[in-house]
Every structure is written in C-alpha cells, then in structure tokens.
Amino acid sequence: MNAEESDHIGKKFLEKTRPDQLSQPDQQKNVPPPPRSWDLTPKKTYDLPAPEEIDLPEAHLLETIDSRRSKRSFTEKPLSNEDLSILLYYTQGIQRELSGEISLRTVPSAGARHAFETMIYLDKATSLPRGIYHYQAEDHSLGLILSGNFQKEAVRAGLGQNHLAEAAAVFFWVADSYRMEWRYSERAFRYLHLDAGHVCQNLYLAAEALDAGVCAIAAYDDDYANKLLNLDGQDNFVIYMAALGFRKN
Numbered sequence: 424m425n426a427e428e429s430d431h432i433g434k435k436f437l438e439k440t441r442p443d444q445l446s447q448p449d450q451q452k453n454v455p456p457p458p459r460s461w462d463l464t465p466k467k468t469y470d471l472p473a474p475e476e477i478d479l480p481e482a483h484l485l486e487t488i489d490s491r492r493s494k495r496s497f498t499e500k501p502l503s504n505e506d507l508s509i510l511l512y513y514t515q516g517i518q519r520e521l522s523g524e525i526s527l528r529t530v531p532s533a534g535a536r537h538a539f540e541t542m543i544y545l546d547k548a549t550s551l552p553r554g555i556y557h558y559q560a561e562d563h564s565l566g567l568i569l570s571g572n573f574q575k576e577a578v579r580a581g582l583g584q585n586h587l588a589e590a591a592a593v594f595f596w597v598a599d600s601y602r603m604e605w606r607y608s609e610r611a612f613r614y615l616h617l618d619a620g621h622v623c624q625n626l627y628l629a630a631e632a633l634d635a636g637v638c639a640i641a642a643y644d645d646d647y648a649n650k651l652l653n654l655d656g657q658d659n660f661v662i663y664m665a666a667l668g669f670r671k672n
C-alpha cells in the first residue's frame with residue numbers, strides 16, 4: 424500500500440472502525456441512553472390513521488420486489504393521509520416496545536437503536552398543507568415544522584436534481600448519531616449507513632404497493648440540506664433522501 428492509499432479517507436474509516444480500534448462506548452460506562460426519538464415542538468400535529476384501520480393494497484411481496492424501479496417522473500396526484508400513514512409506518516413505524524427504551528420497528532436496526540428521524544417536505548397532499556414535517560413515530564403523527572413551498576430548496580438540496588420538483592413528497596432521513604454511538608462508539612457510523620438502506624428499500628416497496636414511485640437520493644448538498652432542516656450537521660445530519668410521487672410510467 425502506498426502513502427496515498429493509506430491516507431484514503433474511506434480506507435481509514437474502515438480501518439479505524441474495526442472492532443480492535445474502538446473506544447469504549449458510553450453504554451459500557453453506564454451512561455444512561457439518550458431519548459429514543461425527538462420532540463421538535465411542531466406548530467401543529469396531524470394524526471395519521473393507524474395502519475390497521477386502513478384497507479391495505481393487495482401486493483405480493485416477491486412480485487413487488489421484482490417490479491420495483493427507481494422513478495424520476497411524477498404526476499400531480501396528491502398523497503392522502505392513508506398513503507402517508509402506509510409510507511411512514513412501513514419505513515419507520517413503531518410496532519411494539521421491547522423494553523422501556525427499546526422499540527421494534529418495521530425495519531431492522533443494529534442493536535434496535537433506531538437512530539433516525541424522518542423529515543418530509545410534503546408538496547402535494549390531499550389534506551395537509553405544504554410544508555416540512557417531522558414524523559412523530561411514537562404516536563404515528565406528522566408535526567408541521569415549517570409551512571410553505573420548499574420545492575426550490577428541495578431541488579437545491581439534491582444538487583439540482585429536477586425530479587425533486589415533481590415529487591409529491593421528499594423524504595429526508597436524519598441520523599441522530601449518538602443514539603447509535605452510545606452502544607457502538609465509532610463503529611456506529613457503519614451501522615447508520617447500513618440501517619438507512621433498509622429504510623429506503625422499504626419506502627420503495629411500500630410505494631410500489633401504492634402504485635407510487637421512488638428515487639433514492641444520495642447525491643445531495645450536506646450543508647444545505649442540514650441547514651434547511653435546522654440540523655447541526657455534526658451530531659444530527661441528513662443521511663439519505665428520496666423523492667416520491669405517483670408515477671407517470
């Protein structure tokens with residue numbers, strides 16, 4: 424390995440996050456765990472219908488996996504509260520408590536740490552005003568954080584990807600890294616990125632069942648996206664995005 428290779432940030436990251444390189448995590452020092460979700464004190468909270476009260480679309484799992492495709496062109500059709508309930512429940516919904524601090528959700532997560540918050544820019548919805556929302560997983564509701572049209576900002580966050588302007592909703596998954604670091608110290612940063620993939624895949628599949636479409640977005644402007652969502656970019660940061668809408672083809 425030459426000097427340049429040993430300085431490679433990606434390789435360094437893998438090296439420094441090997442099990443024998445890690446510092447002792449706070450959990451092992453008996454530091455109490457951080458809260459398992461955020462309260463952002465929204466302007467207004469909108470309850471979503473519980474998934475068990477919704478007539479779920481019929482979808483065969485293996486066929487759904489097989490027909491999934493990334494979509495970058497969307498119709499004007501808005502999302503209903505039922506659609507939003509399904510999309511949010513199947514990506515980050517809490518299914519049950521394992522113990523006081525630990526919940527099980529519709530996606531796996533390393534150590535069940537579930538270190539994400541979901542923020543959505545809702546552009547087209549039947550009953551909710553345009554704006555940036557926080558998914559309040561604990562009570563399956565959406566909290567309105569910023570009202571208004573943020574189409575331009577969503578496109579800019581996605582480095583000019585124009586399909587973000589057509590989307591009915593733009594998902595921003597936000598990592599609260601200490602929630603994962605508390606148990607796994609530096610290795611948490613591997614797990615955060617692995618966890619994010621599961622969440623976005625579930626969004627693809629849930630959307631497919633609704634005849635909607637998704638495009639995963641990892642090409643985004645970190646600083647701009649973090650600023651838009653009022654995140655410090657250090658302990659809390661956008662880890663993944665997705666554009667979602669009813670598909671044209």
Ligand SMILES: Cc1cc2nc3c(=O)[nH]c(=O)nc-3n(C[C@H](O)[C@H](O)[C@H](O)COP(=O)(O)O)c2cc1C
Nearest residue numbers: 491492493494495581584586638639640641642643
């Ligand atoms: C981690 C990841 C990041 C991606 N980022 C983008 C992106 O920023 N913009 C985009 O248009 N597509 C993005 N995609 C979608 C891929 O381009 C797409 O999955 C790929 O072309 C294969 O097509 P398929 O999803 O229809 O199978 C991303 C996909 C993944 C898994």
